[in-house]
Amino acid sequence: MRNRLDRRSFLRIAGTSLSIGALYSAFAPLAHGASNEIIRKSLADLNGEAPAPFSFIQLSDTHVGFNGPPDPLGTKAFENAVATINRLKNRPELVIVTGDLTHDADSTEEHARRYRLFKEIAGKINGTQIKVVPGENDAALDGGAMFRELMGPTYYSFDHRGVHFIALDNVSGGKPAVGGDQLAWMKSDLARFPTSAPIVVFTHRPLFDLRPDWEWFTIDGDQVLNALAPYDNVTILYGHIHRENFHQQGNTRLYAARSLIFAFPDPATPGAKKPMPFDKDRPFKNLGLRMVTGEAKGGGLQIEDVELSMNEYSGTVGMDQMLKHGKGDSADE
Amino acid sequence: MNIRYFKRGFVAELAIAFAAAVSSKALPVNYAAQAYASEPPQVIEIKAKKFEFSPSTVTLKAGQPVILRLTTEDRTHGFFLKPLNIDADIEPGKTTDVAVTPDAAGEYVVICDHYCGIGHGNMKLTLNVVQ
Numbered sequence: 001m002r003n004r005l006d007r008r009s010f011l012r013i014a015g016t017s018l019s020i021g022a023l024y025s026a027f028a029p030l031a032h033g034a035s036n037e038i039i040r041k042s043l044a045d046l047n048g049e050a051p052a053p054f055s056f057i058q059l060s061d062t063h064v065g066f067n068g069p070p071d072p073l074g075t076k077a078f079e080n081a082v083a084t085i086n087r088l089k090n091r092p093e094l095v096i097v098t099g100d101l102t103h104d105a106d107s108t109e110e111h112a113r114r115y116r117l118f119k120e121i122a123g124k125i126n127g128t129q130i131k132v133v134p135g136e137n138d139a140a141l142d143g144g145a146m147f148r149e150l151m152g153p154t155y156y157s158f159d160h161r162g163v164h165f166i167a168l169d170n171v172s173g174g175k176p177a178v179g180g181d182q183l184a185w186m187k188s189d190l191a192r193f194p195t196s197a198p199i200v201v202f203t204h205r206p207l208f209d210l211r212p213d214w215e216w217f218t219i220d221g222d223q224v225l226n227a228l229a230p231y232d233n234v235t236i237l238y239g240h241i242h243r244e245n246f247h248q249q250g251n252t253r254l255y256a257a258r259s260l261i262f263a264f265p266d267p268a269t270p271g272a273k274k275p276m277p278f279d280k281d282r283p284f285k286n287l288g289l290r291m292v293t294g295e296a297k298g299g300g301l302q303i304e305d306v307e308l309s310m311n312e313y314s315g316t317v318g319m320d321q322m323l324k325h326g327k328g329d330s331a332d333e
Numbered sequence: 334m335n336i337r338y339f340k341r342g343f344v345a346e347l348a349i350a351f352a353a354a355v356s357s358k359a360l361p362v363n364y365a366a367q368a369y370a371s372e373p374p375q376v377i378e379i380k381a382k383k384f385e386f387s388p389s390t391v392t393l394k395a396g397q398p399v400i401l402r403l404t405t406e407d408r409t410h411g412f413f414l415k416p417l418n419i420d421a422d423i424e425p426g427k428t429t430d431v432a433v434t435p436d437a438a439g440e441y442v443v444i445c446d447h448y449c450g451i452g453h454g455n456m457k458l459t460l461n462v463v464q
Contacts, residue, residue: 104451140448174447175411175422212415213442215454219420272442273454 054161056094057085057128058202058290060239061259063137064121065114066103070262070275077260077287078121080308084289086126094160095128098239098257099135099171099204101151108146115150131158135204135240136171144172155182157189164193168203170218176205177219187227198233205240206256208247211267216241228252241267242275243286258288258307284308374398374432381423381445382406384452392461393435401431411447414460422447435462 062078071077085092101118105111115138122130134154139147144154154169166186170178178186193199207221218224228234234252242259245267263276263286279285288307377399380387393399403412405423412421412431421429445456 106451136448136453141450171448174409176446209415212413213444215413215444215446217415219446272457 054094055090055092056096057092058096058098058237058255058257059260060098060257061100061135061242061261062097062118062121063100063103063259063261064118065105065110066261070278071283072278073283075117075121077284077308080284081260081289082121082124084306084308085128086124091126092128095122095125095130096165096202096237097122097130097132098202098237099133100137100239100259101132101135102138103261104137104141108142111146112150115146119150131165131167131202133167133203134169134171136176139169139172140174143174144169147172155185163198163200166190166199166201168201168224170203170205170207170221175219176215176217178224179220183220183223183227186224190227190231193231195231196233197231199228199231200235200237201228202237204238206238206245206247207236207254208249210241210245210247211273214241214264214267214273216267225249225252237290255290257290258286260287260289260308263287374400376400376402378402378404379412379458380404380406381410381412381456383408383449384445384456386443386445386456386458389457390459390461392463393433395435395438395462395464398432398434401433403429403431408449409447410445410449410456412443412458413446414441414443416441417460419443420446435460438462438464 059078059081062075064075064078067074085095102111102114105114132151134144134147134151138144138151139154147154154172155167157164157166159165166189168178168186169182170176173179190199201224203218205218205221206216207218207224209221210216228236229250229252232251236252236254238254238256239259241256242262242264243256243266244258245254245256247254262278264273265276276286284307286307290306375397377391379391379401381403382405391401401412403421403423404427405425408425410423412419412423412429414420417433417435419431419433421431423429439462441460441462443458443460445453449456
């Protein structure tokens with residue numbers, strides 16, 4: 001998917017820093033005029049740093065440990081995505097992973113091993129901070145205990161170059177919900193910001209009713225969106241649905257990312273949810289990562305969901321060799 | 334559609350008796366109350382365990398009140414059906430009753446919305462509502 005956004009959208013997206021260089025364009029106008037300077041200074045005071053251009057990447061649903069018919073290649077797409085990021089000329093300063101880092105396992109020992117493998121692969125991303133939230137595969141059975149032990153808190157916030165990031169956990173309670181305590185924390189966290197502040201929320205499940213009978217929803221997602229509604233520049237990034245999706249609610253824009261294990265069909269598809277079948281000729285079809293690129297002069301902005309290639313797996317390490325492993329895990333999301 | 338779900342107990346039993354009367358959208362209140370007064374709603378027992386509901390298909394008649402009596406054989410599961418506004422937890426050692434009066438024929442898919450393990454995504458029940 002490649003969307004060229006209009007000027008209005010450009011400013012909104014750029015204001016949330018969802019881009020390579022986009023903030024430069026977005027905040028350049030803020031440097032001119034007294035009121036914009038006040039906003040800029042206000043953000044600098046609140047965040048400890050003024051808005052500045054930077055880029056980040058979203059990865060999602062790596063499902064480390066999964067091995068089954070929809071993707072017999074295990075972590076290959078994840079490793080491919082890491083290599084893709086390392087080849088970028090404009091280095092992303094953050095990599096955000098929106099849940100299901102690991103595929104659930106029958107034993108805690110095996111699940112811990114999958115976490116370690118996730119960290120090993122993600123650790124190969126050069127010179128970039130990695131921020132994660134849990135998916136239900138990571139955290140729903142043990143209330144997030146292993147995630148907190150090995151990865152850190154399941155929800156938190158931080159500031160980066162004038163943008164406020166909020167990580168939300170809508171999985172570890174077992175049900176698809178954020179919960180009252182976390183919602184109260186988020187409202188308190190937001191209270192110190194002006195409505196013009198650029199805000200990026202990242203979480204695992206969609207915060208709206210995308211497809212409830214496929215469990216693509218969050219029970220109290222409307223309360224989260226209501227709390228965010230007064231803010232002008234809100235972007236929500238999520239995973240779980242293993243495909244691109246865009247939804248807008250008021251000023252808030254919600255983007256789902258591709259997974260790095262297998263794809264699910266369009267939510268408009270009738271009937272049961274079934275993974276897209278593995279295509280040996282295009283093993284990474286519909287898998288990939290999200291990059292957003294902007295032009296420094298403000299001429300436009302492109303959001304790009306990048307499908308991975310299989311070039312590096314040709315030659316001596318052929319597809320047939322890679323397909324020899326696999327024990328047929330469940331294709332749950 | 335009438336929906337009420339609760340853990341059984343004194344208040345719950347009382348609620349069963351008046352559920353249709355106080356919440357009916359599909360039926361006139363008096364009609365619903367009379368229906369409960371003349372004959373108790375049918376009780377349909379549904380058991381949950383990883384990763385299935387048993388029975389996996391339930392057929393209901395539109396306009397006829399029923400109690401879905403939910404229990405679990407292993408761990409906590411969910412019982413979620415957005416179109417009928419049902420969202421119940423099924424906890425070990427407890428019985429959860431969901432009072433429902435379907436008002437429109439159709440096929441609905443109930444899912445477990447409390448994550449229960451690797452096969453969780455396949456845990457479904459089909460609710461067929463006939464005229």
